[in-house]
Amino acid sequence: MRAKNVLGxxxxxxxxxxxxxxxxxxxxxASVPYGGRYRMIDFPLSNMVNAGITQVGIxxxxxxxxxxxxxxxxxxxxxxxxxxxxxxxxPYNTSSAIIGHGTKLSSLYSISDFxxxxxxxxVLITDTNTxxxxxxxxxxxxxxxxxxxxTIVYKHGKAPAISDLMMFAIGDDKRxxxxxxxxxxxxxxxxxYSFNIILMRKSxxxxxxxxxxxxxxxxxxRDVIQANLQTLKVYGYPITGYSAMIDxxxxxxxxxxxxxxxxxxxxxxxxxxxxxxxxxxxxxAKYGLDAKVSNSLIADGCVIEGSVENCILFRDVKIARGxxxxxxxxxxxxxVGSNSTLNAVITDKNATITSNKNLSGDASYPIYIAKGAxx
Amino acid sequence: xxxxxxxxxxxxxxxxxxxxxxxTKKIAKPAVPFGGKYRIIDFPLSNCVNSGIHTVGVLTQYxxxxxxxxxxxxxxxxxxxxxxxxxxLSPYQQIEGTEWYKGTANAIYQNINFIDKYDPEYVAIxxxxxxxxMDYADMLAYHKEKNAACTIAMLEVDWxxxxxxxxxxxxxxxxxxxxxxxxxxxxxxxASMGVYIFTWSKLREYLINDEADPNSSNDFGxxxxxxxxxxxxxxxxxxxxxYWRDVGTIDSLWQANMDLISPEAGIDLDDPTWxxxxxxxxxxxxxxxxxxxxxxxxxxEGCEISGDIDCSVLFANVTVEEGxxxxxxxxxxxxxxxxxxxxxxxxxxxxxxxxxxxxxxSSEQECEKGEWGITVIGENVEIEKEQIVPAKAMxxxxxx
Numbered sequence: 001m002r003a004k005n006v007l008g009x010x011x012x013x014x015x016x017x018x019x020x021x022x023x024x025x026x027x028x029x030a031s032v033p034y035g036g037r038y039r040m041i042d043f044p045l046s047n048m049v050n051a052g053i054t055q056v057g058i059x060x061x062x063x064x065x066x067x068x069x070x071x072x073x074x075x076x077x078x079x080x081x082x083x084x085x086x087x088x089x090x091p092y093n094t095s096s097a098i099i100g101h102g103t104k105l106s107s108l109y110s111i112s113d114f115x116x117x118x119x120x121x122x123v124l125i126t127d128t129n130t131x132x133x134x135x136x137x138x139x140x141x142x143x144x145x146x147x148x149x150x151t152i153v154y155k156h157g158k159a160p161a162i163s164d165l166m167m168f169a170i171g172d173d174k175r176x177x178x179x180x181x182x183x184x185x186x187x188x189x190x191x192x193y194s195f196n197i198i199l200m201r202k203s204x205x206x207x208x209x210x211x212x213x214x215x216x217x218x219x220x221x222r223d224v225i226q227a228n229l230q231t232l233k234v235y236g237y238p239i240t241g242y243s244a245m246i247d248x249x250x251x252x253x254x255x256x257x258x259x260x261x262x263x264x265x266x267x268x269x270x271x272x273x274x275x276x277x278x279x280x281x282x283x284x285a286k287y288g289l290d291a292k293v294s295n296s297l298i299a300d301g302c303v304i305e306g307s308v309e310n311c312i313l314f315r316d317v318k319i320a321r322g323x324x325x326x327x328x329x330x331x332x333x334x335x336v337g338s339n340s341t342l343n344a345v346i347t348d349k350n351a352t353i354t355s356n357k358n359l360s361g362d363a364s365y366p367i368y369i370a371k372g373a374x375x
Numbered sequence: 376x377x378x379x380x381x382x383x384x385x386x387x388x389x390x391x392x393x394x395x396x397x398x399t400k401k402i403a404k405p406a407v408p409f410g411g412k413y414r415i416i417d418f419p420l421s422n423c424v425n426s427g428i429h430t431v432g433v434l435t436q437y438x439x440x441x442x443x444x445x446x447x448x449x450x451x452x453x454x455x456x457x458x459x460x461x462x463x464l465s466p467y468q469q470i471e472g473t474e475w476y477k478g479t480a481n482a483i484y485q486n487i488n489f490i491d492k493y494d495p496e497y498v499a500i501x502x503x504x505x506x507x508x509m510d511y512a513d514m515l516a517y518h519k520e521k522n523a524a525c526t527i528a529m530l531e532v533d534w535x536x537x538x539x540x541x542x543x544x545x546x547x548x549x550x551x552x553x554x555x556x557x558x559x560x561x562x563x564x565x566a567s568m569g570v571y572i573f574t575w576s577k578l579r580e581y582l583i584n585d586e587a588d589p590n591s592s593n594d595f596g597x598x599x600x601x602x603x604x605x606x607x608x609x610x611x612x613x614x615x616x617x618y619w620r621d622v623g624t625i626d627s628l629w630q631a632n633m634d635l636i637s638p639e640a641g642i643d644l645d646d647p648t649w650x651x652x653x654x655x656x657x658x659x660x661x662x663x664x665x666x667x668x669x670x671x672x673x674x675x676e677g678c679e680i681s682g683d684i685d686c687s688v689l690f691a692n693v694t695v696e697e698g699x700x701x702x703x704x705x706x707x708x709x710x711x712x713x714x715x716x717x718x719x720x721x722x723x724x725x726x727x728x729x730x731x732x733x734x735x736x737s738s739e740q741e742c743e744k745g746e747w748g749i750t751v752i753g754e755n756v757e758i759e760k761e762q763i764v765p766a767k768a769m770x771x772x773x774x775x
Contacts, residue, residue, distance in 0.1 A: 035660070075450070262662070265659065269658075274657050275657075276657050284411035284675040284676075284688075285673070287684075288670070291669060292668075294663065295663070295665040296663050297660040297662050300660075301645065309665075
């Protein structure tokens with residue numbers, strides 16, 4: 001299987017809106033900021049491009065302004081092409097009905113035209129609540145060698161609290177023998193859970209989605225994958241390297257803090273498989289005379305006069321003299337006034353913490369300051 | 376013919392910049408890295424775009440490979456345009472033969488056809504070796520108001536420094552009465568910034584005459600502008616106030632980088648109304664470890680810092696290992712400073728390695744009088760473990 005023969009499909013939306021509601025009430029999951037300068041979609045998009053995929057469709061349902069702003073024409077990923085490239089697939093109306101997305105299944109049905117027109121023989125479908133850097137070419141090879149109908153990337157570990165999470169019983173030959181679909185109540189159980197990176201023939205996807213819709217089915221996981229486990233050869237491909245699935249503010253916080261470990265950073269930002277993102281023309285970070293920074297990731301455009309420890313600072317964060325920031329994630333444009341103290345705080349974009357404030361959360365329950373808010 | 380442009384810019388980027396020594400061994404001066412993420416040419420290019428000039432010819436000649444690669448299709452500066460945009464103009468073969476650009480005026484002369492294509496009223500002639508932020512639209516308005524044939528941007532410099540510049544005597548109405556080229560004893564402190572706006576129909580005529588003169592050295596400052604002056608054309612000086620530095624020498628390049636760290640120096644790059652654009656690498660945010668100490672410095676993305684940094688400018692993807700000390704220095708992209716090495720008052724060019732316990736450069740106090748200067752390590756150089764590189768030394772990679 002050649003990468004050029006694989007069509008990429010990315011679900012920008014999270015179909016269970018209660019997951020990470022703080023960060024996704026006004027933006028898609030795909031455009032959730034991560035790791036100092038990235039957005040969640042940078043990971044699936046870069047992985048696809050690094051493997052040689054040349055056409056990617058991004059399915060989105062609502063609140064996609066920040067997404068469109070971030071991906072633009074697709075240039076940072078070299079997907080601004082005359083032939084193929086990147087396509088944003090919003091919902092649309094027909095004369096008879098709104099072909100809404102609503103569920104993963106109906107959203108895949110709504111892009112039937114896009115799927116039909118694409119010349120690729122295979123399709124690779126991903127979500128945007130996951131962080132990883134894997135070589136999809138190895139996955140393609142695995143799929144071919146196993147003569148699989150469907151290959152699903154999975155992770156062994158504690159199940160995240162996500163509805164419609166597929167959990168697998170996998171044989172020695174990596175064939176998936178059994179699938180159970182969780183409603184989030186299995187969270188924490190040690191299992192093999194789906195990373196929702198799914199590879200199959202495009203014609204098979206089209207057929208499975210069409211027949212599920214014809215039978216009034218609603219769940220992609222139950223009615224497309226689980227229901228056909230006995231008739232199709234479904235294989236599991238274990239994820240390698242650093243990876244995380246975000247199911248809450250707590251796991252979001254942890255996945256960011258994980259980057260302070262140099263091994264995780266090396267795996268995720270592998271120089272041979274770079275993670276690309278939108279270019280902003282920020283100046284280099286500026287450290288003042290009294291700056292004190294330790295074990296932190298700092299993005300361009302930051303101006304640091306105070307003290308920063310175990311933190312992730314996104315672009316253009318300003319820390320005034322005397323401020324002490326610990327164990328926190330400050331998104332783009334956050335301003336912290338003099339002599340304020342922050343511990344285990346997540347600030348969304350353009351938040352302002354005025355002088356002499358004291359905010360303290362805990363790694364298990366970080367404090368979240370909303371976009372544009374002033375404390 | 377392309378759509379008419381009122382004003383286009385021609386950027387002279389062919390100079391070797393020999394006074395920058397080994398830094399310009401493989402690259403033209405405008406391509407020299409500056410300020411943690413920029414190259415010198417980003418300043419005039421960004422000024423053009425911010426001033427509303429969207430057609431820019433970049434004249435290259437010396438070591439153009441890296442510069443051409445860097446400019447590419449002009450996308451980082453928003454100069455990938457259907458009408459206009461950035462164009463690399465190298466000397467080319469013509470029916471009478473091939474000629475290098477003999478001088479700054481000849482470089483423009485050889486590209487008269489390019490300029491004519493846009494049918495401009497005015498042409499800005501810029502040089503690619505200065506650090507400054509300037510609105511050329513204001514200067515153009517001044518040029519039009521004075522009904523001038525040529526407007527020269529002018530800066531009042533310190534008297535002690537004046538003899539390094541081309542100087543002008545300016546009448547009360549802004550017209551220029553006399554020129555003085557780098558005199559031993561200056562009688563004016565009004566220096567030319569190397570930024571010109573010409574009325575194209577006039578300049579075109581003088582360029583053709585200049586080319587016909589076998590005794591001319593085909594230079595704007597030496598030949599074309601004096602000829603216009605002699606012929607009685609209106610030449611005016613446009614007074615500019617603000618930060619402007621010629622970074623043609625190692626010392627001035629080092630100092631201009633240091634100016635970015637001190638707020639009182641007068642150049643602020645963190646200005647949303649006048650951004651300086653650059654082609655950026657794709658690198659993760661910088662990581663500052665718990666053994667690091669970083670103060671009073673500029674650090675770009677992709678750096679991994681465990682050492683002690685003070686008063687320095689670090690470009691993208693620089694690694695500073697534990698115990699290493701960097702003081703008053705400029706470290707260009709991809710270089711590695713190994714454990715316990717000390718780098719001070721130095722410029723380390725791209726992708727070089729400073730070995731463990733090596734000492735590069737020294738402070739003024741440690742040196743004999745007159746012996747001190749900035750140390751320069753060229754690109755792809757390996758300084759060995761415990762090696763000592765004295766002040767003012769220049770070390771280049773030996774050619775294979």
